[in-house]
Amino acid sequence: QQQVKQSPQSLIVQKGGISIINCAYENTAFDYFPWYQQFPGKGPALLIAIRPDVSEKKEGRFTISFNKSAKQFSLHIMDSQPGDSATYFCAASIMIQGAQKLVFGQGTRLTINP
Amino acid sequence: DAGVTQSPTHLIKTRGQQVTLRCSPISGHKSVSWYQQVLGQGPQFIFQYYEKEERGRGNFPDRFSARQFPNYSSELNVNALLLGDSALYLCASSFVPRDRPNYGYTFGSGTRLTVV
Numbered sequence: 001q002q003q004v005k006q007s008p009q010s011l012i013v014q015k016g017g018i019s020i021i022n023c024a025y026e027n028t029a030f031d032y033f034p035w036y037q038q039f040p041g042k043g044p045a046l047l048i049a050i051r052p053d054v055s056e057k058k059e060g061r062f063t064i065s066f067n068k069s070a071k072q073f074s075l076h077i078m079d080s081q082p083g084d085s086a087t088y089f090c091a092a093s094i095m096i097q098g099a100q101k102l103v104f105g106q107g108t109r110l111t112i113n114p
Numbered sequence: 115d116a117g118v119t120q121s122p123t124h125l126i127k128t129r130g131q132q133v134t135l136r137c138s139p140i141s142g143h144k145s146v147s148w149y150q151q152v153l154g155q156g157p158q159f160i161f162q163y164y165e166k167e168e169r170g171r172g173n174f175p176d177r178f179s180a181r182q183f184p185n186y187s188s189e190l191n192v193n194a195l196l197l198g199d200s201a202l203y204l205c206a207s208s209f210v211p212r213d214r215p216n217y218g219y220t221f222g223s224g225t226r227l228t229v230v
Contacts, residue, residue, distance in 0.1 A: 006156075036221075043118075043204050043221030044157065089156050099170020100147070100208075102219070104156030 002027055004092050006105025014113050019077040021108045023090035026071065030092035034102070035064065035075050038087045047088075048075070080112045116141065118207050118222035126228045127195050135190045135225045139207030145169075146188040147219060148180055149204040157204055163188055192227075200229045 006023045013019045023033075032051055036044035050057045050064040050073065057064045063076040077084055090105040119138045127133050139146050145164040149157035159172035163182035182188045186207075192199055206219035 004156075041223065043206075043223045045221070046219070091156070096170055098164075099162040100219075101159045101162070101170055101172070102149075102157070104158070107154070107156050 002094065002103050004090060004103050004105040006090050006108060008108060009106065010109045010111070012111045012113060013080045015080065015082060017080050017112075019080045019084065019110055019112070020074060021088055021090070021110070022072065022074045023105050024070075024072045025092050025103075027092070027094065028071075030094050030103070032093035033064070033066065033073050034091050034093070035062075036089045036091060036104075038089065038107075044089055077110075080110075082112045082114050085110060085112045118205055118220055120203075120205050120222040120225050122225060123223070124226045124228075126230060129195055129197060129229055131195050132191065132193045133195060133227060135192075135203050135205075135227070137188045137190070137205030137207075137222060139186050139188070139205075140220055143207035143209050143220075144186050145208045146182055146186065147206045147208075148188070148190050149206065149221075150174070151202040151204055151224070153201070160190070195229045197229050200227060202226050 004025050034049035035047045037047045038044045048059045048062045050066050052068050055066055061078045066073045088108045091102045094101050121136045147162040148160040151157040160174050161180045162170040166182045177193045180190045202224040204221050204224045206221045208219050
């Protein structure tokens with residue numbers, strides 16, 4: 001099953017708070033899990049990514065937690081800022097016949113209130 | 115450095131017409147992928163091209179076709195447009211189909227296609 005389920009659909013967090021977005025997958029052939037940030041009128045921009053042999057990756061205020069046994073991963077945004085307001089997509093990568101295919105979640109619209 | 119450039123930025127077509135969308139990858143990138151993003155959803159994989167050959171195709175009808183040119187730019191063609199083809203069409207480039215160590219694409223800003 002090549003689906004990635006993402007929740008919540010929308011999230012409102014106060015400035016300085018922690019934003020948490022969750023994703024789950026079924027296909028164990030996925031071997032790379034990136035998160036993308038998308039602003040209105042723009043394409044998705046790679047934010048941070050993790051491989052399944054790592055349980056956590058941190059880059060600045062952004063952290064991915066990965067639970068391979070549960071087939072779940074999450075994005076944590078620490079000290080959330082109004083500039084973080086955007087739509088966030090989790091994705092999972094699979095190689096099929098020499099092509100890299102990204103399967104995206106449905107997206108989470110994050111609003112950071114000042 | 116120029117990023118991934120797509121043209122046109124916006125397009126309005128009538129049902130049944132044909133459309134061609136264009137993409138120029140980042141200089142040096144040889145792989146181009148196309149994604150369709152319907153409003154309110156995540157992007158869906160359409161094609162990946164590498165060295166002018168189709169390497170992968172998503173679950174899209176034969177009305178969708180693409181090609182890659184010797185300079186690695188790419189065109190996506192959609193024939194017999196349906197209302198449901200209205201979406202943001204995204205092009206992404208990478209050096210090879212899967213770049214190490216980041217494994218990530220760089221996306222363009224997309225072409226917003228509206229079918230009326």
